[in-house]
Structures are given as structure tokens and as C-alpha cells.
Amino acid sequence: MVRLELPSAGKFIDHLISNRLQELDKDPYSTQSDRPFFIADTSQALKLYNRWKRALPNISPFYAVKCNSDVRFLRFLAELGLGFDCASQTEIELVLSLGVDPSRIIFAHPCKAVSAIRIASARGITLTTFDNIDELDKIKAHAPGMQLLLRIYAQDDTAAAQLGNKFGAPMSTVEPLLQRAKQLGLCVRGVSFHVGSGARNPAAFTTAVYQARHVFDLASHLHLPPMDILDVGGGFQDSNFEEMALPLSRAIDEAFPDPASVRLIAEPGRYFARSLYTMACKVTSRRRQLHLQQSPDDNLPCSYPSLTPDMLYLNDGVYGSFMLAVCENEIFVPDPVPRRVAAEDTFEPRAEGAHLYSLWGPTCDGIDCMAAEVTMEGEVRVGDWLVFRDMGGELLPDSLGALISVAAELTNMGYLGLIAYSVVSATRFNGFSNDYDVIYASDYLASATGVEGASETAKGAYKYLEWLLPGSIRGLWR
Structure with a gap:
């Protein structure tokens, strides 16, 4: 079911960033003023949910928790009715702590530790994946009642992060795996695959669907109980969602013409998480690339701009929230x-027009580069702030972020009534703390309107209504 869709929050997010910078300007030499921060708007997931239901109405999304394990984001997705793809004991415990029924969780890791298998089973998780015989033997010994999905090899060679080199049973091994499951008396409910994170080739999905159909038929030929679950995995992203989803839907209709005979699920991650967060980073240093030439008039050396991009050093980098610059060669x-007039601008006006810059993180490591060359309109100086959109898929480092999120929520951390809690990214390399304040748009609305205890969806509605009103009426609304 498609739910009520609300207008874009872009201007509201920019307003919150401006408010935050005004607060930091009150103490410009504090450590806090040199730390990056995030603006989170969980209600953006509502638009993505509606897109999903329009394009893939028969496929139930099980959000991949590893992509971003922000507690409040997970709770919002749970309210929308999503299931959850968990890959570790910590992720399972986190999702269950939100009141999610175990039937809405799939333990989607084909190579699990024995302790994780036992705990998942004890917590009531009934569905998991496998792609090798040893995994079957472990499950038989420690959780024989769990129901299984055989993860087959699938690969999109153009995907941002390819997974076929690590997981997925080749088609040549499917029959012996099914035979072993039958011998052990285990229940194989269906097939799963994952074409790779950030997929770009629709043919990878369609090929995997037809291979899954072959596995269904082979199971029937081997006299196993009829398979009835197809998990099409992840790989979805908002930038090309319909381009990938529509061929997938057609392939499923052709390979599985009886919709009542198969339950369809998927494991989207960055599709839902990416647009959740907007990040603000401060320019802490700048190195202008100059070269000297001899002046033809007075034979004195003069400096001229170099064709090499000037270097901007920011207060976060690849050891923090920009790790995809290294892992997936993403360019940020x-x-x-928008700048307020600074004191130094009165002495040396900023240059206008297009400027080339390279973007660097704060550490001393030479690989700490987010972009070798970006074009920006106008000169950028030390002390300026830059905004990076669509950072929700990189913020939290899997289970570590989840634990910190839980701890922060329990302690009810706050900053001027807006900051929900701080999170820690992947590393603290070079001694940089990488502590991030997260400002929640819904919290700001709740504080401004007096709405307490409302759900994220309700708070989002108040937020959007306020910001659609003319300025003269907006004050009365508050």
C-alpha cells in the first residue's frame, strides 16, 4: 500500500544547517566548532517506500541493517512494516529490542558462527541462508528447526561492491547441496541471491531469477518439499531504481507465473538509507597551488595560479564517513x-567563477582523499562549511554504530534540544575522534510545535506543514 507522501525537506534541512552554524559561531574557537555534523530526516524513507511499492508491489523489503543501523531510522522502517536483513547477533538483538517480531527478520549470512546460529534460533529467528555443506552440518547440529534459503552465485560486474567473490553457491554445486539438506532432514524453503551492492546491470537480476527457477525445479525433481520463497537480495539504489526494478519484475512474472506459489522478499540497504543523512564538514586548511614566473617588466618573480586543483582539507575523511571513496571509488x-560576509573578505574579496579543488581528510595518510578534482562555484576558504548530500549509507559502521546508537538513546543525550545522540564512525585513526552530532529534523519540529511523543511519521507531517506556510503565518503556527 502506497502511503501519504510529503513534500521535499531540502530547504528545511538547509535551515537546520544554518541554525547549527549560528550556534557554533557563538564559540568559534571551541573543539565542537571544528567537528562535522549530520542532519537526519527519517521521513525521506517514506518517498522511497512508495517508489518501492509502485515498482515492486509483490516484493516485501527486508532492510539490510548493516547499511545504516541508526536506531531511530530502524524504528521508522519498522513502523512502515518493513522486515529486516540481519547479518550478526548484534544486529538481531538490536532489531528485536525495537519490538520487531522475529518473523520479520532473516538471518541473511550464509557463513555464520555456531554461537550466532544458536542465539538466532533461541530468539525465534526461523529463516536463514546457506551456500555450503559445512553450514548445513552446523545448522543440523545446533538449529535443526531453522528454515533455509540456498544462496546461489549472482554477480553484476558493474556493481559498486561485488559480493560473488565471497558468497553464493555455483550452479554446479546446487544439486549436492540440496541432496545433503535432504539427507539431514533440513527444510530448504527457497533461494536467495545478491547481485552486488549498488548494482547497475539489470541483466544480473534477470539471470539470477531464471537460475533460481532452475533450483526450484531441481528441488521438485529431487522430491524435496516444494520451495516457496525467493529472496532477490540487494543492489538497489534510488538513482536507478526503476531501471533495475522493472526488468526484475518482468523476469519474476515469467519465471514464477503463479504469484500465489512463491513469497517474494528483497534485502535493500542503501536504497532506503542513503538519502537519510546530510553531512556538513568544515574546511580546516587550504593549500593553493601556485607557481612562480619571471615578471617581464621588473624581472621579479610573480605567482600565477596553477592548473593543479587547490587542496581543501576537511574535518572528516575516508577513515570516517567517506570510506566509499576508497572501497567503491565514489566521488563526493x-x-x-551560503556564506555570511567574513572579516577577511573585506580585505581580499573572494574570487568568483568556477574553481577546481581536491578534497582531503584530516589524517596524515596520503590515501585520505575524497575527491581528486571537483568543480565548485566561487572560491572556498578556510572556515567555510561544505554540505554533502545522501550520506546515510556511510555513516554507521555496522554493529559498532548500532551499539553506540542504543547506548545514546538510553541515556537520552541532547544538544540544545536538537541533537539526539553522537555516533562513532569506523576508526579513530591518527587520534581524530570522529564524533558526529546528529540533528534530527523531527526533533526540531516536536520542540517548535510542542508535539511530544509523536511517531516519526506524525512529526514529519508537522514539519512539512510548517515549512509550506508563508513566513507571516509560520510564526502563528508555532
Whole structure:
């Protein structure tokens, strides 16, 4: 069911960033003023949910918790009715702590530790994946009642992060795996696959669907109980969602013409998480690339701009929230925060026009580079802030972030009534703390309107209604 869709929150997010910078300007030399921060808007997932239901109405999304394990984001998805793809004991415990029924969780890791298998089974998780015989033997010994999905090999060679090199049973091994499951008396409910995170080739999905159909038929030929679950995995992203989803849907209709005979699920991650967060980073240093030439008039050396991009050093980098610059060669292109007139501008006006910059993180490591070359309109100086959109898929480092999120929520951390809690990214390399304040748009609305205890969806509605009103009426609304 498609739910009520609300207008874009872009201007509201920019307003919250401006408010935050005004607060930091009150103590510009504090450590806090040199730390990056995030604006989170969980209600953006509502638009993505509606897109999903329009394009893939028969496929139930099980959100991949590892992509972003922000507690409040998970709770919002749970309210929308999503299931959850968990890959570790910690992720399972986190999702269950939100009141999610175990039937809405799939333990989607084909190579699990024995302790994790036992705990998942004890917590009531009934569905898991496998792709090798040893996994079957472990499950038989420690959780024989669990129901299984055979994860087959699938690969999109153009995907941002390819997974076929690590997981997925080749088709040549499917029959012996099914035979072993039958011998052990285990219940194989169906097939799963994952074409790779950030997939770009629709043919990878369609090929995997037809191979899954072959496995269903082979199971029937081997006299196993009829398979009835197809898990099409992840790989979805908002930038090309319909381009990938529509061929997938057609392939499923052709390979599984009886919709009542198979339950369809998927494991989207970055599709839902990416647009959740907007990040603000400060330019802490700048190195202008200059070269000297001899002046033809007075024979004195003069400096001229170099064709090499000037270097901007920011207060976060690849050891923090920009790890995809290394893992997936992603290029991050920021927007400058509209500048207030600074004191130094009165002495040396900023240059206008297009400027080339390379973006660097704060550590001393040479690989700490988010972009070798980006074009920005106008000169950027030390002390400026840059905004990076769609950072929700990189913020939290799997289970570590989840634990910190839980601890922060329990202690009810706050900053001026807006900051929900701080999170820690992947590393603290070079001694940089990588502590991030997270400002929740819904919290700001709840504080401004007096709405207490409302759900994220309700708070989001108040937020959007307020910001659609003319300025003169907006004050009365508050």
C-alpha cells in the first residue's frame, strides 16, 4: 500500500544547517566548532517506500541493517512494516529490542558462527541462508528447526561492491547441496541471491531469477518439499531504481507465473538509507597551488595560479564517513553553505567563477582523499562549511554504530534540544575522534510545535506543514 507522501525537506534541512552554524559561531574557537555534523530526516524513507511499492508491489523489503543501523531510522522502517536483513547477533538483538517480531527478520549470512546460529534460533529467528555443506552440518547440529534459503552465485560486474567473490553457491554445486539438506532432514524453503551492492546491470537480476527457477525445479525433481520463497537480495539504489526494478519484475512474472506459489522478499540497504543523512564538514586548511614566473617588466618573480586543483582539507575523511571513496571509488561533490560576509573578505574579496579543488581528510595518510578534482562555484576558504548530500549509507559502521546508537538513546543525550545522540564512525585513526552530532529534523519540529511523543511519521507531517506556510503565518503556527 502506497502511503501519504510529503513534500521535499531540502530547504528545511538547509535551515537546520544554518541554525547549527549560528550556534557554533557563538564559540568559534571551541573543539565542537571544528567537528562535522549530520542532519537526519527519517521521513525521506517514506518517498522511497512508495517508489518501492509502485515498482515492486509483490516484493516485501527486508532492510539490510548493516547499511545504516541508526536506531531511530530502524524504528521508522519498522513502523512502515518493513522486515529486516540481519547479518550478526548484534544486529538481531538490536532489531528485536525495537519490538520487531522475529518473523520479520532473516538471518541473511550464509557463513555464520555456531554461537550466532544458536542465539538466532533461541530468539525465534526461523529463516536463514546457506551456500555450503559445512553450514548445513552446523545448522543440523545446533538449529535443526531453522528454515533455509540456498544462496546461489549472482554477480553484476558493474556493481559498486561485488559480493560473488565471497558468497553464493555455483550452479554446479546446487544439486549436492540440496541432496545433503535432504539427507539431514533440513527444510530448504527457497533461494536467495545478491547481485552486488549498488548494482547497475539489470541483466544480473534477470539471470539470477531464471537460475533460481532452475533450483526450484531441481528441488521438485529431487522430491524435496516444494520451495516457496525467493529472496532477490540487494543492489538497489534510488538513482536507478526503476531501471533495475522493472526488468526484475518482468523476469519474476515469467519465471514464477503463479504469484500465489512463491513469497517474494528483497534485502535493500542503501536504497532506503542513503538519502537519510546530510553531512556538513568544515574546511580546516587550504593549500593553493601556485607557481612562480619571471615578471617581464621588473624581472621579479610573480605567482600565477596553477592548473593543479587547490587542496581543501576537511574535518572528516575516508577513515570516517567517506570510506566509499576508497572501497567503491565514489566521488563526493559538496555544495558550499551560503556564506555570511567574513572579516577577511573585506580585505581580499573572494574570487568568483568556477574553481577546481581536491578534497582531503584530516589524517596524515596520503590515501585520505575524497575527491581528486571537483568543480565548485566561487572560491572556498578556510572556515567555510561544505554540505554533502545522501550520506546515510556511510555513516554507521555496522554493529559498532548500532551499539553506540542504543547506548545514546538510553541515556537520552541532547544538544540544545536538537541533537539526539553522537555516533562513532569506523576508526579513530591518527587520534581524530570522529564524533558526529546528529540533528534530527523531527526533533526540531516536536520542540517548535510542542508535539511530544509523536511517531516519526506524525512529526514529519508537522514539519512539512510548517515549512509550506508563508513566513507571516509560520510564526502563528508555532
